[in-house]
Every structure is written in structure tokens, then in C-alpha cells.
Amino acid sequence: MQNTVQQLDDNDPLAHKRNAFVLPENMIYLDGNSLGALTRRSSERVQEVVRQQWGQDLIGGWNLHDWINLPQLTGEKIAPLLGAKSGQVIVCDSISVNLFKLLTTALSMQPGRVRVLSEQGNFPTDLYMVQGVQTLLGEQRCELRSVASEQLEQEFTEDVAVLLLTHVNFRSGHIHDMQRLTRLAHEKGILVIWDLAHSAGAVPLTLDLCKVDFAVGCGYKYLNGGPGAPAFIYAAEKHHSAVQQPLSGWMGHANPFAFTEDYQPALGIKQFLTGTPSILALAALDAALDVFADVDMHQLRDKSITMTEVFLALKDQHAELSELQLISPMDSQCRGSQLSFSHPQAYAICQALITKGVVPDFRAPDIIRFGFAPLYLSFANIQQAIEVLCSIMQEQSFLQSRFQQKRAVT
Amino acid sequence: MQNTVQQLDDNDPLAHKRNAFVLPENMIYLDGNSLGALTRRSSERVQEVVRQQWGQDLIGGWNLHDWINLPQLTGEKIAPLLGAKSGQVIVCDSISVNLFKLLTTALSMQPGRVRVLSEQGNFPTDLYMVQGVQTLLGEQRCELRSVASEQLEQEFTEDVAVLLLTHVNFRSGHIHDMQRLTRLAHEKGILVIWDLAHSAGAVPLTLDLCKVDFAVGCGYKYLNGGPGAPAFIYAAEKHHSAVQQPLSGWMGHANPFAFTEDYQPALGIKQFLTGTPSILALAALDAALDVFADVDMHQLRDKSITMTEVFLALKDQHAELSELQLISPMDSQCRGSQLSFSHPQAYAICQALITKGVVPDFRAPDIIRFGFAPLYLSFANIQQAIEVLCSIMQEQSFLQSRFQQKRAVT
The missing domain is CATH 3.90.1150.10 (Aspartate Aminotransferase, domain 1)
Incomplete structure (x- = not known):
């Protein structure tokens, strides 16, 4: 051996x-599946952002160094790892916050359906976020049902609004068949959200090919973005004009610096942004992704x-x-x-x-x-x-x- | 001169x-009211966190360097600047996301009242977040009313659930009388949320003395936490056992690493956490706050x-x-x-x-x-x-x- x-x-x-x-x-x-290792590029980039961009250029950094577009630019680097064409991935907030955006969005697209189907043994925060939506909206608008993995397919019925699954299970590493489950769910009119926390950067993904509706994923595991790195959202382009997510902060506005009093969502994937993102955190992830460029x-x-x-x-x-x-x-x-x-x-x-x-x-x-x-x-x-x-x-x-x-x- | x-x-x-x-x-x-300047401590601390804590200690950093408690520890450094006693301030997410938590929480504490009263000319994201809650919950549960500043007090009625005001106006710099407005609102049973974005670190504050219910504030302006630094939440201790905020991610769980499937909020201010926070972003803010220690x-x-x-x-x-x-x-x-x-x-x-x-x-x-x-x-x-x-x-x-x-x- x-x-x-x-x-x-x-x-x-x-x-x-x-x-x-x-x-x-x-x-x-x-343990790169808990916290990815530091890349030289991230180390250098964070130092550059702190000392030069923030320290010397101060407020000018938002334009000079295009901080304002970093959520999209970093998303564009993740997109190829997901099998997603341009304009569908953005980096922001945490998986938990992003799940809230997508769950409420998907539920609002499914009038007459309230059930969110998930799996026992899913990563707890995914279930907790559904519980939070359920408590906020009431059971007449959101009802979590989590079943054993082997029972999932028989639960695909026209009562189900959303299927929320983690692609690679955090405990066992078991991979769901994304293409099959997405197709079967769609046959019943169910919208599908995949959590890619343990997939992105580790497993080839084909979100567009599988016709996935929405996904979230993690910046700090296989993508090596640093402890608590921001997460990402994938939203299929076909849904961009149909949705309005409720965490409607100024960074998701069509024109944030017009300071108008009425919220008008940006077109495209930018509408999933909420507040001002940490540029240090984004830069570390953005730089780490360069390592994947030729992989x-x-x-x-x-x-x-x-x-x-x-x-x-x-x-x-x-x-x-x-x-x-x-x-x-x-x-x-x-x-x-x-x-x-x-x-x-x-x-x-x-x-x-x-x-x-x-x-x-x-x-x-x-x-x-x-x-x-x-x-x-x-x-x-x-x-x-x-x-x-x-x-x-x-x-x-x-x-x-x-x-x-x-x-x-x- | x-x-x-x-x-x-x-x-x-x-x-x-x-x-x-x-x-x-x-x-x-x-322009320190848009983006505060870099402190030497932040510069050194971020380098230490990247190179040593993340680079060399990797996953061990969560315990070795107490990353897991950084949201609370950094909150404790902000508390004295707010006139808040210990255990009421935590650092997490953005102002926008935190407003969503507080708005929905406060509304749920006010059965029979749906109106959120705010001010024309408030910072837009504050109004946008109320609009997001209104769209999500429907007007029978949340109704934004924004009036001119001079009309505010006459709108304090027993129909109003929440008063949401920015303490220092971002355009004019006008300061509201926090003590008076909070008292008048309380006389009508209105809960009060203050946005301290342009106050914290610039103006002495007395949240406890004014009996404020909730507040949010910004890490990247006068607190010098870096571009897009995480925001903070203040929640008066008297409300801690009465609330449950809907962004119920695993970091706000009573025991995140038990990985139980049912959400049980942590006691105290920790229940306002949602997902995994950026440690780079938190560390920059935490270090910058040391400059205030003897001010x-x-x-x-x-x-x-x-x-x-x-x-x-x-x-x-x-x-x-x-x-x-x-x-x-x-x-x-x-x-x-x-x-x-x-x-x-x-x-x-x-x-x-x-x-x-x-x-x-x-x-x-x-x-x-x-x-x-x-x-x-x-x-x-x-x-x-x-x-x-x-x-x-x-x-x-x-x-x-x-x-x-x-x-x-x-």
C-alpha cells in the first residue's frame, strides 16, 4: 500500500x-468540511483590503475597488462550481437568513399550498428556519413536515409547496439524487430548494441541468472563505421576475443611493440582497475562489x-x-x-x-x-x-x- | 481664529x-459617519485572526479563540456606549436583517395592534424592512404609517404597535428626544425601536434610563468596524423571556451543537442570533471598540x-x-x-x-x-x-x- x-x-x-x-x-x-483552510490569496487579499482599501481609500473603496458589486462578482465565481449560468448566484448573509428569504419567497409562489417537506436528520438550522417561518406565518400558511429519507418520495403530493433538502447529509455524507428528486417534485408542482453546504466545492453540481428552483450554500467549508464566511443564494433565472423576498433591505433595491422611500427590488439576482455586506468577509471568500478557477x-x-x-x-x-x-x-x-x-x-x-x-x-x-x-x-x-x-x-x-x-x- | x-x-x-x-x-x-477609519488594533487583529487563528488553528479557533462567544463579547463592549447594562447587546447580521427580527418580534407582542409608525425621511432601509414585513404578513398584521417629523407625537395612539425611529437623522443630523418620545409612546402602550446608526459612538446614549424596548445600530460608522461591519441589537432584559424572533437559526439555539431537530431559543440576548457570523468581520469591530474603552x-x-x-x-x-x-x-x-x-x-x-x-x-x-x-x-x-x-x-x-x-x- x-x-x-x-x-x-x-x-x-x-x-x-x-x-x-x-x-x-x-x-x-x-475537517475542511467544517472550516476550509486558508489560501495564500485570501491572506494577501484581506491584508490589502484592510490596509490599503479601507485604511487608505476609506469611503472611496466602494467605487474604487468595486466593493458595491462584490456580492455579485463573488457569486459569479461560484456559479461554475454549481453548474449555473451567469446572473443566478449571489453571496450574502448566512445560510439561515438566506433560507428564510427563499422559503418565504417559494411559499408565496404556491397559493393554496402550505407544506414544506424536509427530511429528519437534515442539518438542524434548515429545520429551525422552517419552524421560524411557521411560527411567524401560522400553520395555515406554512407547515413543516419532516420524514425519514426513504419515505420522501411517497410524500411528494400536490399538497406540498416546497421541498427543502440538503444535497449531502452533514452526518453521513449521503448524497441525494438531485436530478431525480427535483424532477419528481416538479411533476407534483413542488418548488425545490437545495442546501449545498457540503456539496459546493466538493461535488460537481448541475443546478441548471436539474432545473433546480433555488439553492443556498456555504462559503466556509469546501470553498475556504474563512470562519463564518458569507453564504450564497442560487435562484433560477426563470423565477427572477416572479419573486419578491421579504428581507427587502436597501442593498436589494433597484437604486439604493436614490434613497427613495418605497422599496423597488433590483432586477435579477441582486434582489436577494438585504443589508450592507462585510467587505472583509466577502473579500476573503472571493480570493479563495480563485483557487478553483482552473480546477x-x-x-x-x-x-x-x-x-x-x-x-x-x-x-x-x-x-x-x-x-x-x-x-x-x-x-x-x-x-x-x-x-x-x-x-x-x-x-x-x-x-x-x-x-x-x-x-x-x-x-x-x-x-x-x-x-x-x-x-x-x-x-x-x-x-x-x-x-x-x-x-x-x-x-x-x-x-x-x-x-x-x-x-x-x- | x-x-x-x-x-x-x-x-x-x-x-x-x-x-x-x-x-x-x-x-x-x-466621512466617518459613512465609513469609520481603520484603527491599528483592527489592522493587527484581522491579521492575527487570518494568519494565526484561521490559518494555523483552523476549526480549533472556535474554542481556542472563543469565536463562538464573539457576538456577545463584542456586544458587551458596545453596551456602555449605549447606556445599557450587561447582557442586552449582541453583534450580528446587518441593521436591515436585525430590524426584521425586532419588527416581527415587537408586532407579535402587541396582539390587536398592527401599525408601525415611522417618519418620512427615515433612512430608507428602515422603511423598506417594514414594507417587507407588511408584504409578508399582510396589512391585517402590519401596516406602515410614516408621517412628517412634526406630526409624530399626535400619531401616538393605542392603534400603534411599534414606533420605529432613527435617533440621528442621516440627512440632517437632527436628534430626536429619545427619552421624551419613548415615554410618550409607552403611555399609549407602543413598543419603541430606535435605529442608532448615526448615534452609537458619536452621542452619549442612555437606553436603559430611557426604558427603550429595542434598538439596532451600525458597526461601520462611528464604531470604526470596517466596511459592512456587522450590526448590533439591543433588547431590554425585561423582554427576553417574552419574545421569539422568527429568524431562528442554529446560532440562536439554546444548544446549537446538540443538533436537535426542534428549535429552542437560547436564554437572553443570544436568542437574537441566526446563522454563523463572520469572524473576520466581528474581530475587526471588536478590536476597533477597544479604542473607546477609556473614552x-x-x-x-x-x-x-x-x-x-x-x-x-x-x-x-x-x-x-x-x-x-x-x-x-x-x-x-x-x-x-x-x-x-x-x-x-x-x-x-x-x-x-x-x-x-x-x-x-x-x-x-x-x-x-x-x-x-x-x-x-x-x-x-x-x-x-x-x-x-x-x-x-x-x-x-x-x-x-x-x-x-x-x-x-x-
Whole structure:
């Protein structure tokens, strides 16, 4: 396997991308699906924005450095990663706030329908935002129904206004079939909102081809935009003239600096803006996206899949890792760029890994989640991570806890 | 006057604060009410957050550097500037988004009342957000009424749910009497939301004393948090257990990392959070606020008033400035830290000033607005600005345009 790993790194067409990142020494970072790594471009750009653009040009920065169009310009860099043609993606606010805009917008487009269908085990903020809309509008205008994944399709009925799903599940990494589900939903007149938090930058996407209505996604995971980076909205062009989102702040106005008292939404995707965006936050994300400019997303996906397969193959060679139960799909085509395992001692194992320089993350109650960011991880990193994991699992504490658990069960 | 200006600078107890800022050479910046200047602390802090905290500590930053509590910690630094005791201020999102939270919250606390009373000439985004709520909830639940300033008090009736006012008007700088208006509104059972965009960091505030219900404010003007810095929310403690705001994202959950499917709001001010905040944006604001730590806001206000008075006194000495009509209140107690003038050639005058290194701003259709940020401006700056303004007003182009206008009138 040593040879294979070496060969994989030698033949990795994305290996040079690692140089675009500033990575800590002595750390194998398998948590790019929580917070992406820092790019050199972001580091330089933020310094330029702070010291020169803000510090020296002050208010002039809005025009001189086109801050005013940054939400759209950054959106245009994300669009190709989503399979979206120009004019349909904009960067602003958080996923949660953007979901509120899209949920209320989609509901208003579906007179006579009130149900928002989602999935148990969806990322909680998605469900919380529907609950917020439901409490605000009342159940006669919004009613959340979340069902188990396998029940979803049978719930596609003409009562449903909106289908809200996360494309790649944050716990398991399971990928929904976007094209199929969108088509089936449309057959019943349902509008579809996809949450792409764990997809954008990790999995090739074809929103236009799938005729997706709306989507949101995250700037701080695989797009490497920095902690709490702004999120994005995708809205299919065909809906632009039919919608009016209720967070109608001045940045979404047709002419913000006319200071008129009546709200007139901008044409196109700009109408989804609300307040003044953080330019520091936007600039960090905008710069990080340049790393994707020449990346073939299918090549990136191939590397991602191979990484997860190598991880599983190496794991299978070690008996001491057998108690880590894979909860991600076995079929690599059906999972995103992560592998999740359950283990009764998941939290302690995560902490031990972090202490030894391998950083996964823990998701309550018992999941260890390893994320594979193909732009800055090598296959050698995977092998090293497995070795550290083995050394930890061999330690007395985990053996003992396993022993105690067995006793408790008996 | 030369001597007086020199004396004022010599005796200015805040003069040393200028060193806390990085200011461009050869620029007199009179637009701190649009975008505050860069502090050295923000510059250093952002670099530290990017290079060390994000770059080297990655996901660990959320705990190691207490990113997770930054919205509250930064709010605690703003609270003393508002006259608010601890636990009532939090930094998040934009003013527009925060107004949506507060408007819907306040309306839900006022069963049987639907009217939101505001003022013509309020900052447009405030009115736009009410319009958004009205469109979403329908006029049977929210009805915007905006009246002229002098009519406000007679509109305080028991039909009104919410009074939404901006404390310092963005155009004229006129200050509302917060204590009086809040008391009169409360006498009719009206909840009061103040927009402090042009107040916080410029004018001493006493929200607790005035028994204000809710407020929002801006991070990027007098608080110097950087372009598009996050905004803040003030919510009086007495309301914390009675409210539930509808933008119920995971950061406002009682236990975000339990990933439960039902939204349970956090206790206290944290319930006003929604999605994941930008740490870069928060850190820049948090660091900038340190400059206020030892500032006596009454001393700052004294300097602000003296600056505007010096500006007006110098202006009166120059006949060529007589066509600039003051639209700010003559009484310095009744205006914020700005002076606004109308002039038919306002836009051209602004552009000419900027070219000569004096930066005010223009507000449509005919207003030149000079902002006075007492922490980084000297009285000599005021004198220099007047000299440049004189030189511009003496130029042929403006004389000619005045001549043409007179002819047109005759």
C-alpha cells in the first residue's frame, strides 16, 4: 500500500494546489468540511483590503475597488462550481437568513399550498428556519413536515409547496439524487430548494441541468472563505421576475443611493440582497475562489472518491479499527467528500486524534467525521491519519472502555 | 481664529486618540459617519485572526479563540456606549436583517395592534424592512404609517404597535428626544425601536434610563468596524423571556451543537442570533471598540459639538460660502456629529472637495454632509477643510453655475 499511496500522490493532477494554501505544520486536517483552510490569496487579499482599501481609500473603496458589486462578482465565481449560468448566484448573509428569504419567497409562489417537506436528520438550522417561518406565518400558511429519507418520495403530493433538502447529509455524507428528486417534485408542482453546504466545492453540481428552483450554500467549508464566511443564494433565472423576498433591505433595491422611500427590488439576482455586506468577509471568500478557477470539478471528485476508498482500504487492514462502524454509504458514488463512523467512544477518540495532530470532527452523539478536501490533502496524509488512528485505538483507555461496554451489555 | 484653533487642539483631551488610527496622509476625512477609519488594533487583529487563528488553528479557533462567544463579547463592549447594562447587546447580521427580527418580534407582542409608525425621511432601509414585513404578513398584521417629523407625537395612539425611529437623522443630523418620545409612546402602550446608526459612538446614549424596548445600530460608522461591519441589537432584559424572533437559526439555539431537530431559543440576548457570523468581520469591530474603552462619551460629545461650531463660525467668515444652506439644526444640542448643507451644485462641490483631499459625502438630491469623528479629527483639520471649500467655491465653474441659476429664476 505504501507504494500505491506514493504512486497516487505522484500521479495526482491536483497535488500542486496544496501550494495555494497555508497549512499548519504537523497537522493532518480532515475537517475542511467544517472550516476550509486558508489560501495564500485570501491572506494577501484581506491584508490589502484592510490596509490599503479601507485604511487608505476609506469611503472611496466602494467605487474604487468595486466593493458595491462584490456580492455579485463573488457569486459569479461560484456559479461554475454549481453548474449555473451567469446572473443566478449571489453571496450574502448566512445560510439561515438566506433560507428564510427563499422559503418565504417559494411559499408565496404556491397559493393554496402550505407544506414544506424536509427530511429528519437534515442539518438542524434548515429545520429551525422552517419552524421560524411557521411560527411567524401560522400553520395555515406554512407547515413543516419532516420524514425519514426513504419515505420522501411517497410524500411528494400536490399538497406540498416546497421541498427543502440538503444535497449531502452533514452526518453521513449521503448524497441525494438531485436530478431525480427535483424532477419528481416538479411533476407534483413542488418548488425545490437545495442546501449545498457540503456539496459546493466538493461535488460537481448541475443546478441548471436539474432545473433546480433555488439553492443556498456555504462559503466556509469546501470553498475556504474563512470562519463564518458569507453564504450564497442560487435562484433560477426563470423565477427572477416572479419573486419578491421579504428581507427587502436597501442593498436589494433597484437604486439604493436614490434613497427613495418605497422599496423597488433590483432586477435579477441582486434582489436577494438585504443589508450592507462585510467587505472583509466577502473579500476573503472571493480570493479563495480563485483557487478553483482552473480546477476540473470531475478531476476533483475523482480524487475525493479515491481518497475515501484508500482510507477504507487501509482501515480494513487493521483489526483494531473494526469497531469504527461506517455510517456513510459504502458506494462511493452515493457519498460526498467525507467518511463518518460511529463509535461509543467517538468523542474521546476525536480528542485523542486532535492531540496527535489529526483533526476530524465529532458530531453528537457518537460520530467521528473525516472530511477530505482534495485541494490540499495528499494520499500520504490519509495513510498517516490511519496510522495515528491505529495507535490511538490500541491504547489502554479505549480497550478498557470497550471491555466495560461489553460487560454492561451482558 | 488661527490662535483659537491651535488652542483647541492643544487643549483637546482626545487628541492622543488619533494615534490609534491609521489615516491616509494628505486627506481630511469628514466621512466617518459613512465609513469609520481603520484603527491599528483592527489592522493587527484581522491579521492575527487570518494568519494565526484561521490559518494555523483552523476549526480549533472556535474554542481556542472563543469565536463562538464573539457576538456577545463584542456586544458587551458596545453596551456602555449605549447606556445599557450587561447582557442586552449582541453583534450580528446587518441593521436591515436585525430590524426584521425586532419588527416581527415587537408586532407579535402587541396582539390587536398592527401599525408601525415611522417618519418620512427615515433612512430608507428602515422603511423598506417594514414594507417587507407588511408584504409578508399582510396589512391585517402590519401596516406602515410614516408621517412628517412634526406630526409624530399626535400619531401616538393605542392603534400603534411599534414606533420605529432613527435617533440621528442621516440627512440632517437632527436628534430626536429619545427619552421624551419613548415615554410618550409607552403611555399609549407602543413598543419603541430606535435605529442608532448615526448615534452609537458619536452621542452619549442612555437606553436603559430611557426604558427603550429595542434598538439596532451600525458597526461601520462611528464604531470604526470596517466596511459592512456587522450590526448590533439591543433588547431590554425585561423582554427576553417574552419574545421569539422568527429568524431562528442554529446560532440562536439554546444548544446549537446538540443538533436537535426542534428549535429552542437560547436564554437572553443570544436568542437574537441566526446563522454563523463572520469572524473576520466581528474581530475587526471588536478590536476597533477597544479604542473607546477609556473614552468619556460626554468629553467626546463636547469635542464633536465644538468642532461643528468651529466649522460654522469659520464658514460665516467667508462670503463665498454663504450659498451653502445649513439644513442641520442650528442648535448644536439638537444635532448629531455632522453638518449638512444644501446647494444646487452639491454633487460637483463634493467631487471637487474629494479631488483636493477633503472627503465629505453627497446625499441625493442636493446635500453635502460633513461628518466629524472626534477620535481622529483635529480642529486644524476643520480649518483646512474650510480653506479648501473656499478655494473651490471661488472657482469659475461654481460662480458660473450660480449665475445661470439666477438667470433661470429671473
